[in-house]
Amino acid sequence: MSDKRNIRIRYSGILEKIRNFMLSDKSREFLIFLFFAFVSFCFWLLQVLNDDYETELSIPVKMKNVPESVVMTSELPTELRFGVKDRGTVLANYKLGHTFLPITLDFSEFIGKGTHIQIPTQSLANRITSQLNQSTKISVIEPDTLEIIYMQGKGKKVPVQLQGAVKTERQYYISNITYSPDSVTVYAPNSILDTLQVAYTQPLDMENISDTLRQKLDIMPIKGARFIPSHSDITLMVDVYAEKTLEVPVHGFGFPQDKVLRTFPSKVQVSFQVGLSHFKEVVPEDFIVEVDYKDLKDMDSEKCKPVLRVISPYVNHVRIHPQEIDYIIEQQGFQHD
Numbered sequence: 001m002s003d004k005r006n007i008r009i010r011y012s013g014i015l016e017k018i019r020n021f022m023l024s025d026k027s028r029e030f031l032i033f034l035f036f037a038f039v040s041f042c043f044w045l046l047q048v049l050n051d052d053y054e055t056e057l058s059i060p061v062k063m064k065n066v067p068e069s070v071v072m073t074s075e076l077p078t079e080l081r082f083g084v085k086d087r088g089t090v091l092a093n094y095k096l097g098h099t100f101l102p103i104t105l106d107f108s109e110f111i112g113k114g115t116h117i118q119i120p121t122q123s124l125a126n127r128i129t130s131q132l133n134q135s136t137k138i139s140v141i142e143p144d145t146l147e148i149i150y151m152q153g154k155g156k157k158v159p160v161q162l163q164g165a166v167k168t169e170r171q172y173y174i175s176n177i178t179y180s181p182d183s184v185t186v187y188a189p190n191s192i193l194d195t196l197q198v199a200y201t202q203p204l205d206m207e208n209i210s211d212t213l214r215q216k217l218d219i220m221p222i223k224g225a226r227f228i229p230s231h232s233d234i235t236l237m238v239d240v241y242a243e244k245t246l247e248v249p250v251h252g253f254g255f256p257q258d259k260v261l262r263t264f265p266s267k268v269q270v271s272f273q274v275g276l277s278h279f280k281e282v283v284p285e286d287f288i289v290e291v292d293y294k295d296l297k298d299m300d301s302e303k304c305k306p307v308l309r310v311i312s313p314y315v316n317h318v319r320i321h322p323q324e325i326d327y328i329i330e331q332q333g334f335q336h337d
Helices: 002-022 025-049 088-096 121-129 293-297
Strands: 052-064 070-072 079-087 103-106 116-120 137-142 145-152 154-161 164-168 172-180 183-188 204-209 213-218 226-228 231-253 259-264 267-275 288-292 307-310 315-321 325-331
Touching: 052 088, 070 183, 070 226, 079 088, 079 121, 103 121, 116 121, 121 137, 164 172, 204 213, 204 231, 231 259, 288 293
Parallel strands: 052 103, 164 204, 231 288
Antiparallel strands: 052 079, 070 145, 079 137, 116 145, 154 183, 172 231, 183 226, 213 231, 231 267, 259 325, 267 315, 288 307
């Protein structure tokens, strides 16, 4: 209770000091000075903003209703810049709070007028002034001309392919890459279509990933070509390596009918790395270990080297143990009727 009472006394003392200062002659004079200084600043600001000034503004430009088969060979500017003159108060409103609606050009209006269309931007002035104050005057519009150059392209589908370098952490690997969509339609002249076989994405460069990665990537643009759609959702599936060993029988390859290969041991150990998602799927039947008769004909050694002829697509870093094995070639007899 004593602590609360002390706080209340201190608080009351501070308020009393503030009240005494505000009611003092010096404080009254200082507040009057601040008031008149503020009023003077407001009059000065109004006087300044009431004068005429010039500044530059910009308005977005868009194109609609462009057919998919149309390939634009000229870049339409994303905005028009224009100079304006008006009172400072009006220009301040444009700069600080006004948002201009884009000027939208309808491609269908230009069909039948050739493949090279020039639009004087002065003809678009009415669309700009409709969004301006009546007192605002436009002095200049840049660029002075919009050029639309296009061509009707033929289309074909091409597969999407990731471009870049994506590296995983140690013991991880990219088990699969999926694309959505996995192909896009490209519209272009025959000279481009004849050589274009793949639609590459924008480069993706990442390191030390250890989990599934999803990225939306734009298709790498090609001058004179148009891709529909212009992007693809890429999923890189990441898996972790595990070590596995299987016993696989050794077979002879290319032996005559009257000769049979016997190896000691008859099976070898095949060790490899495999992703955990495919660990149980990989079985001995996924491998074929052979000894070629051609390799033995001219050999004096009693040992041979078995060779992997077929390997599961899910494995890597495959090793055979032992690398050399003993063998004999048995001669088989045939009974004739």
